[in-house]
Amino acid sequence: MAKNSRLPTSDRFRADFPEFSDETRYPSASIDFYLGMADTILDQNKLGDQFVYLAELFVAHYTELRGRITAGASSGVNSSGGGVATSKSVDKVSVSYDTSGIINPDAGFWNNTGYGREFFWWWSMFGAGGRQLL
Numbered sequence: 001m002a003k004n005s006r007l008p009t010s011d012r013f014r015a016d017f018p019e020f021s022d023e024t025r026y027p028s029a030s031i032d033f034y035l036g037m038a039d040t041i042l043d044q045n046k047l048g049d050q051f052v053y054l055a056e057l058f059v060a061h062y063t064e065l066r067g068r069i070t071a072g073a074s075s076g077v078n079s080s081g082g083g084v085a086t087s088k089s090v091d092k093v094s095v096s097y098d099t100s101g102i103i104n105p106d107a108g109f110w111n112n113t114g115y116g117r118e119f120f121w122w123w124s125m126f127g128a129g130g131r132q133l134l
Contacts, residue, residue, distance in 0.1 A: 004044040007035060008052050017060050025067045034059040047126060054122055060115035 010031040013020065020026045038058045044051040088094060103111050106124075110116035 002039050004039050004042065004051065004055075006044045006051055007039045008056060010035065012052075013056050013059055016056055020060065020063055020067075025070055026063050030066050031059060031063055034062040037062070050122060050126075054119060057115050057119035057122070061110065061113045061119055064113045064115060 008016070010028050013031055013035065020031070035055070038055040042051065042055055042058065047054055104117065104120060107117060107120040110120035
């Protein structure tokens with residue numbers, strides 16, 4: 001039984017995040033596992049109206065990482081390593097990206113997906129108190 005009564009189901013998660021509709025790459029068992037983790041770690045009483053969205057961002061972050069591993073395994077590539085790629089070279093062509101505008105140095109592991117970066121930002125806002133913009 002879920003600790004949080006508003007914990008979304010895997011069907012609700014897939015409806016809100018249709019990019020995870022591929023059940024081969026993103027099995028329901030993985031989504032359900034991470035929903036259980038979100039239920040353990042997050043508290044709807046503290047997160048209020050944002051609880052469902054934050055739980056889904058949490059699940060999307062982990063599910064995307066798991067999907068990368070699953071996709072890599074099917075092609076014989078070990079993609080379990082982490083980190084944000086900032087450059088790529090093939091033969092004489094290379095590309096790199098300035099990620100300083102989107103990477104939060106305090107977010108660590110959460111920087112590995114866009115969902116994680118958004119989760120970390122929202123999650124860090126709770127309990128931050130008032131802010132004044134100049």
